[in-house]
Amino acid sequence: MNPRWQWAVSALALAALIGIGLFGGRFAVYLTSRVMILSIFALGYNVMFGQTGLLSFGHAAFYAAGAYGLGLFALHVTPHPLLGILVGVAGAILLATVIGFFCVRHTEIYFAMLTLAFGMMVFSLIWNMRDITGGDDGLVGIVRAPISLGLFSIPINKPQAFFFFVLFFLALTMFLIFRIRHSPFGLVLAGIRENHRRVEFAGISLKNYRLGAFVISGGFAGLAGALGTLLERNTDPFSAHWSHSAGPILVTLIGGLQTFMGPIVGSTVYIVLREIIFQYTQNWMFWFGILLLVIIMGFRGGIVGALAGKSKH
Amino acid sequence: MSVQSIVHVCLAGLSTGMFIWLVASGLTLIFGVLKVLNFAHGSFYMLGAYCCFSALSLLGGNFWLGVLIGPLFVCVAGCLIERFFLRRVYQLQLPYQLLLTFAFVLVFDNLVKMVWGGGSLGSPSVPGLSGSVTILGRAFPTYNLFIIAVGPLVALGLWGLIEKTWYGRIIRAASSDREMAAAIGVRVPQMFTAVFTLGTWLGAMGGALAVPYVGLLTPGMGEAIIIDAFVVAVIGGLGSLKGAFLGALIIGLLSAFGTRFIPTFDMFLTFILMAAVLLWRPQGFFGEASR
Numbered sequence: 001m002n003p004r005w006q007w008a009v010s011a012l013a014l015a016a017l018i019g020i021g022l023f024g025g026r027f028a029v030y031l032t033s034r035v036m037i038l039s040i041f042a043l044g045y046n047v048m049f050g051q052t053g054l055l056s057f058g059h060a061a062f063y064a065a066g067a068y069g070l071g072l073f074a075l076h077v078t079p080h081p082l083l084g085i086l087v088g089v090a091g092a093i094l095l096a097t098v099i100g101f102f103c104v105r106h107t108e109i110y111f112a113m114l115t116l117a118f119g120m121m122v123f124s125l126i127w128n129m130r131d132i133t134g135g136d137d138g139l140v141g142i143v144r145a146p147i148s149l150g151l152f153s154i155p156i157n158k159p160q161a162f163f164f165f166v167l168f169f170l171a172l173t174m175f176l177i178f179r180i181r182h183s184p185f186g187l188v189l190a191g192i193r194e195n196h197r198r199v200e201f202a203g204i205s206l207k208n209y210r211l212g213a214f215v216i217s218g219g220f221a222g223l224a225g226a227l228g229t230l231l232e233r234n235t236d237p238f239s240a241h242w243s244h245s246a247g248p249i250l251v252t253l254i255g256g257l258q259t260f261m262g263p264i265v266g267s268t269v270y271i272v273l274r275e276i277i278f279q280y281t282q283n284w285m286f287w288f289g290i291l292l293l294v295i296i297m298g299f300r301g302g303i304v305g306a307l308a309g310k311s312k313h
Numbered sequence: 314m315s316v317q318s319i320v321h322v323c324l325a326g327l328s329t330g331m332f333i334w335l336v337a338s339g340l341t342l343i344f345g346v347l348k349v350l351n352f353a354h355g356s357f358y359m360l361g362a363y364c365c366f367s368a369l370s371l372l373g374g375n376f377w378l379g380v381l382i383g384p385l386f387v388c389v390a391g392c393l394i395e396r397f398f399l400r401r402v403y404q405l406q407l408p409y410q411l412l413l414t415f416a417f418v419l420v421f422d423n424l425v426k427m428v429w430g431g432g433s434l435g436s437p438s439v440p441g442l443s444g445s446v447t448i449l450g451r452a453f454p455t456y457n458l459f460i461i462a463v464g465p466l467v468a469l470g471l472w473g474l475i476e477k478t479w480y481g482r483i484i485r486a487a488s489s490d491r492e493m494a495a496a497i498g499v500r501v502p503q504m505f506t507a508v509f510t511l512g513t514w515l516g517a518m519g520g521a522l523a524v525p526y527v528g529l530l531t532p533g534m535g536e537a538i539i540i541d542a543f544v545v546a547v548i549g550g551l552g553s554l555k556g557a558f559l560g561a562l563i564i565g566l567l568s569a570f571g572t573r574f575i576p577t578f579d580m581f582l583t584f585i586l587m588a589a590v591l592l593w594r595p596q597g598f599f600g601e602a603s604r
Contacts, residue, residue: 055408102592108407109350110595113547117588120540124580243536246415253412283426289419296413297401 009261014171021163029159030231035271036170037227038251042263043177044220045248048213050258051181051189055112055249057242058099058119062218064126064240065092066225071139071235072132079145081156081165085226092222093215095122100214104207116242123240138235156230166227173220174264180216181260189213193258221248250288253295256302265303317449322569324448328457330565331464332519332526337542337549337557338467339515345552346488346508349399352414354516355539356421360387361517362524362534363429376525384517391513395506418535425532434530456525463522467515468558475554484508488552544587550597559598 020032041063048054069091070084078084099118106114126133133139144162146153156162180186188209191199200206229235238244247270248263255266270288277284299306340354361384368386369379394417402410445452475481487494487501495501523538524530545564549556564583571579590597 049408053406053408055411102588105592106595109411109551110591112350112407112411113543113551114588114591116540116543117547117584117591121581121584121588124578124584128577128580242540249408249412282431283423285419286423286427289416289423292412292416292419293398296409296416297398300405300409 006260010174013264017167017170021160021167026159029163031271031275033159033163033166033231034228035267036166037224037231038247038267038271039264040170040173040227041221041224042248042251042255042267043173044217044224046217046252046257046263047177047180047189047220048210048217049249049252050262051186051193052210052213053193054107054210054213056103056115056119056214056217057112057245058103058115058117058122059217059221059248060240060242060244061099061119061122062092062096062221063225063228063244064122064235064237065095065218066222067229067235067239068126068133068139068225069222070226070229071142074142074145075139079143081145081147081230084230085169085223088226088229089219089222092225093219096215096218096222097211100211100218104210104214107210115245119240119242119245123237123242126237126240133237134235136237138237139229140234142229142233142235144230144233162231166231169223169227173223177220178260185209185212250292252302253292254302256304256306256308257300259302259304259308262302262304269303317451318573320449321451321453322573323566324453324457324461326566326569327562328460328526328565329569330561330563331461332523333538333541333545333564334464334558334561335460335467335519335522336516336538337545337561338471338554339512339519340542341546341549341552341554341557342471342515343509343512344546345554346484347399347403347505348488348552349403349410349414350543350551351512352411352539353394353417353421354414354512354542355535355537356418357387357391357513357516357535358520358523358538359425359532359535360390360421361520362530363425363434363520364517365521365524366434366530367429379524380518380521383521384514387517387520388510388514391517392506392510395509399509400502400505418539422532422535429530429532431532435528460522460526464558464561468554471554544583547587548590548597550594553597556597 017032017036020028024032041059045056045059048056066085066088069088073084073087099115103111103114103118127135129135144157146155146157147165154161156165188199188204189212192206192209196206225239228239251266251270252263253266254269255264256262274284274288277287281287295302301308336354336358339357340351343349343351343354363383364386365379365383367379368383369376372378372382398413398417399410402413443455445454446458447453473481475484483494483499483504486497487499487504491501519538520534523534527534541564545560546557547560548563549558549560563586567582567586568579571582575582
């Protein structure tokens with residue numbers, strides 16, 4: 001897809017989102033909020049997975065860091081949403097820096113296993129430290145307080161208002177990630193994916209760039225976690241479980257690896273298709289498994305890749 | 314802490330360890346030869362348990378008949394998966410291989426729910442091994458002693474197969490250099506299918522034997538065991554059977570003592586150990602130094 005098309009599609013998607021926010025029913029608004037939050041998670045994840053080819057099974061831990069960071073801050077300090085998000089993202093970035101520092105020493109399968117180990121450490125702490133995290137109940141009773149900005153305050157308690165709050169962060173995420181992808185940093189990451197030896201011979205420290213990508217994707221995972229907590233008004237310990245890390249991987253793959261819009265398209269397909277299949281059967285994951293098999297065996301570019309390929313020929 | 318409780322914690326640890334080993338052995342064998350980390354191995358374990366359950370109820374309720382016949386169905390599934398799916402992704406990047414096996418996890422987990430229902434199924438009784446024996450004045454389930462005995466037997470069988478037979482020599486040759494083995498006439502694709510099927514059988518067998526051990530069959534049982542098996546396989550060095558056996562013992566004992574003394578950090582401890590091994594000795598205790 002050429003850049004002009006990309007802008008057109010983005011503008012169209014934005015218009016559709018605003019339309020849903022203004023005129024959509026309660027359920028449509030809620031569902032679209034979830035699509036947007038998953039998109040933020042997947043867009044961030046794709047900075048590392050799509051750009052450097054590293055497969056992490058530990059990013060659920062950073063999602064949970066954002067979720068519990070915001071939750072604990074809201075319950076014990078102040079329910080101000082912006083400050084809570086700031087705390088959540090900062091917590092996720094801090095955790096990603098520490099965990100990433102160790103994980104980027106390896107690649108491929110050893111990297112995947114290391115992220116799995118660290119992610120499950122975080123899960124086991126959340127699961128077992130009942131006094132702080134609420135154990136298997138999670139944190140409950142988190143309110144969506146109005147955003148007070150000194151002179152005036154914006155209420156976000158209503159689903160519609162919160163929808164636009166999330167939309168703002170999705171737009172911010174898209175802008176930031178677009179800039180990252182086209183910055184020298186992003187180009188080096190793409191270089192690492194294509195041929196890491198050559199990049200290394202150019203005198204670039206692979207570890208530092210991988211760590212950079214790891215921390216960036218961890219930060220966005222934290223943002224998604226904080227927003228998800230505000231949406232559901234509670235936290236779920238299983239948001240830190242390794243299987244939750246599979247979410248962004250699945251949607252990135254469905255939408256299209258290495259494409260900018262892929263994660264968003266994938267998130268939409270994932271959540272909407274899930275609701276549709278759910279009408280007929282409880283076992284919707286079965287069909288996602290089949291879909292994943294089809295994509296891996298035949299359409300490795302995902303939906304966006306397939307569409308872009310067609311427009312090229 | 315008395316001698317009696319130390320012995321019993323050790324016994325509990327040994328049986329947990331041997332039980333994880335039964336599952337991890339197949340995972341390690343497959344990784345060692347095919348270099349594919351198989352997420353679906355936990356699903357094979359689960360399918361083994363469910364197929365054993367169905368086979369034994371169809372064939373008049375004898376547990377041992379179920380253990381013999383149930384896993385064979387899973388083997389067929391494993392064979393087909395290698396032949397028609399995995400074989401086509403060996404040349405692709407690692408994420409695709411991992412995600413392919415992950416796709417099978419989703420398919421099988423939900424297939425089990427569709428076929429056997431989402432609830433849990435009770436365990437059948439084991440002729441000859443139900444009940445318990447008294448060790449140092451406290452009861453210990455006989456079946457767990459049986460698991461402790463089966464683990465080393467499986468290890469011995471695998472060691473014999475790989476180190477002492479003609480097939481084992483071919484397997485070792487192909488796993489150390491795929492192309493060279495093919496050049497000297499080893500039919501590598503067929504051998505990979507055979508090894509994958511054997512690995513599947515080990516996983517399914519672990520599941521079938523788990524039926525009385527864990528007591529309940531639930532659709533989530535595969536996902537729970539696969540992480541334990543990963544931990545064990547990593548600690549022992551990915552692909553090393555000897556290492557996996559030792560890793561299983563360590564994890565079994567660690568979790569038994571952990572549950573006894575620091576229940577809050579029991580799970581945490583396991584993953585700390587896994588991360589530490591990956592960082593300082595990624596080849597594991599028995600893995601080769603160069604990788």
